Amino acid sequence: MKVAVVTFPGSNCDYDLYKAVQQVGAEAEFVWHRERGLDRFDAVLLPGGFSYGDYLRPGAIARMSPVMEDVIPFAEKGGPVLGICNGFQVLCEAGLLPGALVRNDSLKFRSHDVRLRVERVDTLFTSDYAQGQILRIPIAHGDGNFEADTDTLKALEDSGRVVFRYVDASGEPTEAANPNGSWHNIAGITNEAGNVLGMMPHPERAMEELLGSTDGVALFTSLVSSLSGASA
Amino acid sequence: MSQAEGTATATPVPPREGDPEITSEVVADHGLSPEEYQRVRKIMGRDPTFTELGVFSAMWSEHCGYKNSKRLLRLLPTKAPWVIQGPGENAGVIDVGDGYALAFKIESHNHPSAVEPYQGAATGVGGILRDIFTMGARPVAVLDSLRFGDLDSGRVRYLFGGVVRGVGDYGNCVGIPNIGGEVQFDRGYEGNPIVNAMCLGLMKHEDLITASASGTGSPLMAVGARTGRDGIHGATFASEELSEDADESSRPQVQVGDPFTEKLLLEASLELIASGAISGIQDMGAAGITSSASEMAGRGGSGVEMEMTDVPIREEGMTPYEILLSESQERMLVVAEPGREDEVRRILEKWELEAAVIGRVTDDGMFRVLENGQVVADIPALPLTEGCPTYEREGVESDEIRALREADLSEHLIPEGDLTKSFLLVLGSPNVASKRWIYHQYDTTVRTATAVRPGGDAGVVRIRGTDRAVAATTDCNGRFVYLEPRTGAMAAVAEAARNLVCVGATPTAITNNLNFGNPLKAHIYYQLREAVLGMRDACEAFETPVTGGNVSLFNETDGRAIYPTPVVGMVGVIDDVSKIVRQAFRNVGDDIVLLGDNSGELGGSEYLYVTADLVAGHPPSVDLEKERALQQAVLRMNHDRLLVSAHDCSEGGLACALAECALGDGESPLGVRAAVDEDLRPVVSLFGESQGRIVVSCDPSKTDEVLRTAKRYGVPARRIGSVSAAEEGFALEARGASVSAPLDALADVYFGALPRIMDAPVSDR
Helix, strand or coil: CEEEEEECCCECCHHHHHHHHHHCCCEEEEEECCCCCCCCCCEEEECCECHHHHCCCCCCCHHHCCCHHHHHHHHHCCCCEEEECHHHHHHHHCCCCCCEEECCCCCCCEEEEEEEEECCCCCCCCCCCCCCCEEEEEEEECCCEEECCHHHHHHHHHCCCEEEEEECCCCCCCCCCCCCCCHHHEEEEECCCCCEEEECCCHHHCCEHHHCECCCHHHHHHHHHHHHHHHC | CCHHHCCCCCCCCCCCCCCCCCCHHHHHHCCCCHHHHHHHHHHHCCCCCHHHHHHHHHHCCHHHHCCCCHHHHCCCCCCCCCEEECECECCEEEEEECCEEEEEEEEECHHHHHHCHHHHHHHHHHHHHHHHHCCCCEEEEEEEEEEECCCCCHHHHHHHHHHHHHHHHHHHHHCCCEEEEEEEECHHHCCCCEEEEEEEEEEEHHHCCCCCCCCCCCEEEEEECCECCCCCCHHHHCCCCECCCHHHHCHHHCCCCCHHHHHHHHHHHHHHHHHCCEEEEEECCCCHHHHHHHHHHHHHCCEEEEEHHHCCECCCCCCHHHHHHCCCCCEEEEEECCCCHHHHHHHHHHCCCEEEEEEEEECCCEEEEEECCEEEEEEEHHHHHHCCCCCCCCCCCCHHHHHHHCCCCHHHHCCCCCHHHHHHHHHCCCCCCCCHHHHCCCCCCCCCCEEECECECCEEEECCCCCCEEEEEEECCHHHHHHCHHHHHHHHHHHHHHHHHHHCCEEEEEEEEEECCCCCCHHHHHHHHHHHHHHHHHHHHHCCCEEEEEEECCCEECCEECCCEEEEEEEEEECCHHHCCECCCCCCCCEEEEECCCCCCCCCCHHHHHHHCCCCCCCCCCCHHHHHHHHHHHHHHHHCCCCCEEEECCCCHHHHHHHHHHHCCCCCCCEEEEEECCCCCHHHHHHCCCCCCEEEEECHHHHHHHHHHHHHCCCCEEEEEEEECHHHCEEEEECCEEEEECHHHHHHHHHHHHHHHHCCCHHHC
């Protein structure tokens, strides 16, 4: 199986994502944002970073990149799409995910480990986690405060599309555990069909004990096993 | 005629229409003394044009020409078998094994940051990144070494907050992890903050490229951002004292950074280097096109000729003078291989950047500038870059500082009241307290290589595909240097080396940033000379040569100099990442062993600053032989896998060092039960900042071997206690006196100090 890692001008986690995909035994390939044609890929990953310097609004310019004209139909056809950090912001700007990521409530960039609770294990991206499992994964963002109108939030919660939530050590989604002011402590959501996941924390930075955590590995193994299951 | 004066001669150049006439006032405004101006005339064989005067002014500023420091810098050791590139290039380079080389350098942005903290700090990071990737190395880590006045001033909080945001935003956007640094708050830096940024870059040996212009006829190309009117004469500005009105009138001399363009320029530059389409590349940093072109010509032993109307500019009507001296950011000068200009353009276009041929390499040794084909500057390149006059001055210690050093501290040795109160005061001082408020604003984990994040003794990044890692730290206690420059500078090198061995790295080399006041004053020159000598002795003792760095003089506001602050940026190598050691205690029941002796000084300590508002006394002495033995012993213990944790004793003394080991990152603190029995006053045992000490913890089954190893290296060592359960709290005794507190009280003081100051609503301050 083959995974596309899109590089926008200003992406800076593309290399980390590429290595994470390789680590779980899948083939990764960088796709420059001007390249067209994603048909040969089994999944498309949008990395973190500062596409177009976050100018105007994070993700607002990147969503107009040529490659997005292929990412949208790829997602609409049910192809797995994962956006991390700036990738999540791009997915929201492109309308593939609802809501918006606004400035952190602290008005500061926040970079440290957070705890996440896995809310759903029946997605393409989380099947190798245990329900309710608590993960320790780094965040690094200035605009990660997830907001949506009341109806959208209700729909997200009612249909169980919140996949990750910021929690404390005991697994409670407290205000203190929320690093950016996100509504309902939301850290990651999927689209209605469940094939598009956006999340602010960086699972690709939690792949090795040496670097502090291996809690991100299962996200990538989940993706690989669901894809190889689908193609088998 | 010396070699530097060269044989190339300047041809007559008519004055350019609209340029001011050169008067003695104009010369003085350009920072040149009458003698220096006569030297310019001698080199030129005629009067310089206004454009030429601007070029000399920038190249002969302290910032570019090192005129007051060069003779001293020559005293520093620069060689070792592992040094691939010593001083003189954009960055130093050392071998780190397995075919990899490490480029690293530190640079200051003090003056711009005093005027516009956010942009000043941001462009400081931008500049140091470019110094690294122009060597062919990919930047893998940033560190920042900062100094400010006391945080009770609103202006200082504004400067501190702005600098941290600037360092963060720039590095975060480009995607280079920040792995450490330091900050000190002391009234000695009020009005003139210090902002030094260090960068590390990794490359394969064969990817090393240098900044020289050779190959007659080779095209010179300007790549990256366009040239605007920002930062004109920044280098000269950086070489003057700040005055009270500097913050307003000097704003136009501060550059504005664009980290997004920097990221594109970084990728484009590395791709250019890999393509082989270029033979030289240099950042247009301080003094812009002037310094990059003349230095490349100087190093290549060649000349350059450039047409100013071919330089891509941001605004119409820029004069050659402005174009030559602009310090617009995110620009590079490259020497292309003849015939491969289009390849260079294609690579830049892919990264959505511009490249334009602006001139060519010549063989006549001249730095020649044209405007519409008319020569407007024609200067012999070598005397321009190498002929800057250098001075050796008279240095005399200030009586005032000598008196401070000899001050009687005896009344402070017997404290009034509860020592635990003093302990909490010192632990919660911004100089000792956790710097989380800072580094939680920095991306520390991007590039997935950070094995030890900020908050430890040194930052560590692993080298992917190998078992190796590199470690880095920045250190300098300006108070020690102020009180006794030679000892203080030795202490800076010694502390850096201790920090590295505490994470398991062998100290390898340093880059230095000499931040001082006005060297034309005898007592400042004394500080500079003494500090360089101290640094020399320590670097020789530890076999850590100096591979480059930066000098920032004239750090004064309204005639008052900063503490002399020779910041040491040291790098080290770890050959097996499984041997990385961390600061925090890990297991209940582990023994705590103190290595090294307390030499008994309380001078310059944080304790005196917070309890008596005093910077006085003898700073801790430094015994280089003992320091070296301590480093060797700890490396040996680590090699034999005896250690669970290791932490240097520095600001706040043993009490604060133990508290830091106990608290760790705050996630899972552990208790401490310890006692020291030294022939010293308890205050000195607890809070003295004696050098040459490291606290380690180990499994009790290894304690004997730890003590034996120490003995073998001649290092004093004794078990002072053990790690206990968190509920048992923190307790440390010294000859009948003791400090004790529950861990949550320590954590609140230690982690809460900076947020309480910086995040409080203004009305609560």
